Amino acid sequence: SAVISQKPSRDICQRGTSLTIQCQVDSQVTMMFWYRQQPGQSLTLIATANQGSEATYESGFVIDKFPISRPNLTFSTLTVSNMSPEDSSIYLCSDTDRGRSYGYTFGSGTRLTVV
Amino acid sequence: LAKTTQPISMDSYEGQEVNITCSHNNIATNDYITWYQQFPSQGPRFIIQGYKTKVTNEVASLFIPADRKSSTLSLPRVSLSDTAVYYCLVGDGDNDMRFGAGTRLTVKP
Numbered sequence: 001s002a003v004i005s006q007k008p009s010r011d012i013c014q015r016g017t018s019l020t021i022q023c024q025v026d027s028q029v030t031m032m033f034w035y036r037q038q039p040g041q042s043l044t045l046i047a048t049a050n051q052g053s054e055a056t057y058e059s060g061f062v063i064d065k066f067p068i069s070r071p072n073l074t075f076s077t078l079t080v081s082n083m084s085p086e087d088s089s090i091y092l093c094s095d096t097d098r099g100r101s102y103g104y105t106f107g108s109g110t111r112l113t114v115v
Numbered sequence: 116l117a118k119t120t121q122p123i124s125m126d127s128y129e130g131q132e133v134n135i136t137c138s139h140n141n142i143a144t145n146d147y148i149t150w151y152q153q154f155p156s157q158g159p160r161f162i163i164q165g166y167k168t169k170v171t172n173e174v175a176s177l178f179i180p181a182d183r184k185s186s187t188l189s190l191p192r193v194s195l196s197d198t199a200v201y202y203c204l205v206g207d208g209d210n211d212m213r214f215g216a217g218t219r220l221t222v223k224p
Contacts, residue, residue, distance in 0.1 A: 006158075035214075042202070043159070043214040092158050103149040103204075106158030 002027050006093055006107025013083055013114050020079045021110045023093035028073035030096070033104070034066070037090040046091075049076050083114045119203045119215040126221050133190045135218050137203030140184045145207040148179060148186045153200045153217070162201075163188070190220075198222045 003026045013019050023032065031050055035043040047057045047068055055068040069077045080087050090111050094104040120138040127133045139148070147166050151159035163170055165177040165186070176189040190197060202217040 004158075042216050045213055094158070103151070103161040103164050104159070105161065109156070109158050111156075 002029060002095055002105045004093060004095060004105055004107040006110060008110055009108065010111040011113070013112065015084050015114055017083055018079055018081045019083065019112060020077050021091055021093070023076050023078075023107050025074045025095050025105075030073070032070065032076045033094045033096070034068060034076075034078045035092045035094065037092060037109070039090075043092065046078070080112065083112075085114045088112055088114045118213075119205055121201075121203055121215055121218045123216060124219040124221070126223060127193055128223050129194055130192050133193050133197070133220060133222075135188045135190075135201055135203075135220070136185055137188070137215075138185050139203070139205045142183050142205050143207070146205045147207065148177065148183075149204045149206075150175070150177065150186075150188045151202045151204065153202065159202060159214075193220075193222045195222050195224060 005024045007022055011019055031048055033048055034046040036046055037043045045058050046061045046066055047055045049055045049068050049070040051070045051073050057063060065081055067079045076093060078091060090109045092106050092109045094106045096104045118141060125135060147164055149164040150162045152162050153159040163172055163175045163177045165179050167179050167183060170177045178187045188201060198221050200217040200219050202214050204214060
């Protein structure tokens, strides 16, 4: 299965600032997904990112707050903009390749704390 | 997209077989069933995927009845290291797969 390198692994940020999270996949993948996970909770899908098109956002998530880039088939970024303490969470990226039938591969996550 | 329902938590003891059942009454024809395992501070890890009947790999078995409205993940002879959250997802892979609440499995010595 693919390997996803996600960074940073953790960060502490001041409110009002922005943080960009990067995910690098070791092979070309069609779709990448971004999730948020509150401590002790399940994963919530933020958006789906396809190369060459605008990301598709889930209800409750907007592009101005969580802009996503997908410049090629191996890389994606998620920016958490104008952060507040409510944005403190774990953010994860994942990919899928139906041809492999191995489900999704996830990055190790970014633990964000906003103070 | 099919919604899944799993038990919130389960307890077991080392060496026992653990079966976690997931309900997905609205599963679509093109949907696969995929199970993930997540340890604290890590991303979910793929365990097994199936479409119907039975699938087995080196870590688990997945049983899917003919109507596909449920599935059961079977973990043989669990150990303490199997303590984790287990998620059942249903989807066709072309669309996002939404996570349910998951099942928190605790294996005791």
